[in-house]
Amino acid sequence: MEGCAQEGQVKLLGVTLSPFVVRVRIAFSLKGIHYELIEEDIQNKSELLLQSNPVHKKIPVLIHNGKPVCESMIIVQYIEEAWGNKAPNLMPKEPYDRAIARFWAAFIDDKLVPCLAEVFTGQGEQQQKAVQELVANFLILEESVRTNPCFSGKLYFGGDEIGFVDIALGGLSAFVKALEKVTNSVLIDEEKMPLLSAWMDRFCEAEGVKEVMPDPVKLLEIICATRVKFAALPAAN
């Protein structure tokens, strides 16, 4: 049957705290797909990881029947297509709706994620600037939820059910919340971003999602520990 993959061997290389790994775990969880999670040590990457993702050497990596798939949202699309017969559909059916979903997932990866990274590693003024840019990008998302007919009035970016954009953004939730604590700032302001704020609450409580969200305490711990290390490094070019 087209789109039906043998479950076979499904392995996921990653760390449970990584927002990119969370994205993939959400997709698996929603589809009810069983897999073996192989925890990686980022400071000491395994041969398997380095061989499976020689180009980027990053997690997550999905290994399905021995074949590696890399890059979180590419993995999510692969899961959708390889297990096409398993509900829910993570991508819309219509080409135009798919283009819109891809556009906003790309926005999240190309604009939001780099800001998150800068807030994560930055100090002082540089970090403040990144926080401002991040808030501006969240406002753009709020606007899209408010006005785009694909999203407006719906429970999720994917409509009645969680979809591609929800996973792209929602996978970052725990990380965003941890950074709010680290920077003592509000990134998703309930007053300025009521729709996004409501969406985030809804998403984080959803069946299939809440089970794979990272432990906020552990995540905050590791973010703070990593920031200390970054602060100790000589100033980068």
Next chain:
Amino acid sequence: MAMEEQVKLIGWLRSPFVTRVRIALALKGIQYEFIEDDSENKSQLLLKSNPVHKKVPVLFHNGKIVCESMIIVQYIDETWDTNAPNLMPKDPYDRAIARFWAAFVDDKLALSVWGVLVGQGEKQQKAVEESLANFLLLEDALRASSCSGNAYFGGDEIGFADIALGGLLVTIKAIEKVTNTVLVDPEKTPLLCAWIDRFSQIDLVRGILPDPAKVLERVSHQRAKFTSALAGN
């Protein structure tokens, strides 16, 4: 099958990203109206159609607006799915690989090559090394593909990853010229060079690749702008 009328594309011909979309439209035999815009003076239409990025290309199809070149290419492939050729492979794994390499071209290669154009001294040297390394990775990908007997990244016809890289070819050559660097070295990346020749000779593609002189002019202008800004610091 999608209605073909009312397909419009906003852009400028020398843009590598616009070139990608024009190649996809040509391969599928889709008629469209090209609306030439001005990078120094973007039209209201462009700014309203792509308010988030304010960039070209933007595709209009029966009143719907699609932005981002490789997203547009996927849209074209899925909307005109009965027009040969298929730009994406059928198998989910092959599709993931195609998407991976297209993303690599956008996220790594384009950035490093841009770094060569705008950089100076040590920074530029680093960008050159990164670009060479990135082209070597593409060489590896081609070698893997050619082991399966394929002439292109995805198969025996041009597809998604080929279009992603192919759109950039004229610009890459222009950057090499302007900066007096070699980024695509026939000795280091023979398969890639053979692919470049093969790709550029396809009739449909040849008619679409931008005028090298115009691209060179633009690239020179960009280098001057960035290096004078640096000099002013």
